[in-house]
Amino acid sequence: MQIAVANQLPESMYPTLTYKQYVTPLKYNEALVNKSTPAVELLMGPGHNMMHPPVMESKNFDHLVKSHPDIANDYILFGVAHPVVFKKALEQGKVLPFSNHNGNFEVDLFAIPIGTAFGATALVQAFQR
Numbered sequence: 567m568q569i570a571v572a573n574q575l576p577e578s579m580y581p582t583l584t585y586k587q588y589v590t591p592l593k594y595n596e597a598l599v600n601k602s603t604p605a606v607e608l609l610m611g612p613g614h615n616m617m618h619p620p621v622m623e624s625k626n627f628d629h630l631v632k633s634h635p636d637i638a639n640d641y642i643l644f645g646v647a648h649p650v651v652f653k654k655a656l657e658q659g660k661v662l663p664f665s666n667h668n669g670n671f672e673v674d675l676f677a678i679p680i681g682t683a684f685g686a687t688a689l690v691q692a693f694q695r
Contacts (some may be wrong), residue, residue: 595638602640602688610682642688643683648674 570580606614626644634635647663650675655663664670 594640596660598638598640598692601691601694602642605684605691608687609680642685642686646673646677646681648676
């Protein structure tokens with residue numbers, strides 16, 4: 567479609583689009599969220615868990631859980647920016663220093679083991695009664 571529009575073709579020459587998939591809004595299990603959220607403080611100390619306005623994140627996660635509505639789910643966005651870079655972005659009025667699927671995306675290698683530990687800790691917390 568974009569090629570047709572960019573080349574100023576008449577609408578009669580536009581391709582026919584058939585949408586076979588869609589993404590539905592997710593409603594996370596509040597009890598599970600409340601169990602996994604403290605994992606941030608267990609690893610990073612207090613004050614490192616940021617709650618930000620709802621955003622569209624993993625489009626694939628929806629497809630993983632939508633056919634299992636009886637199973638509790640929680641999607642966790644773990645940052646990959648160095649704390650200094652993140653603080654600078656906040657000072658500039660940004661919500662995040664960069665976002666995925668963009669040319670300016672960066673991964674601070676320090677974040678990989680911390681993210682892994684966080685994910686494992688959140689999972690263990692989720693299984694606690």
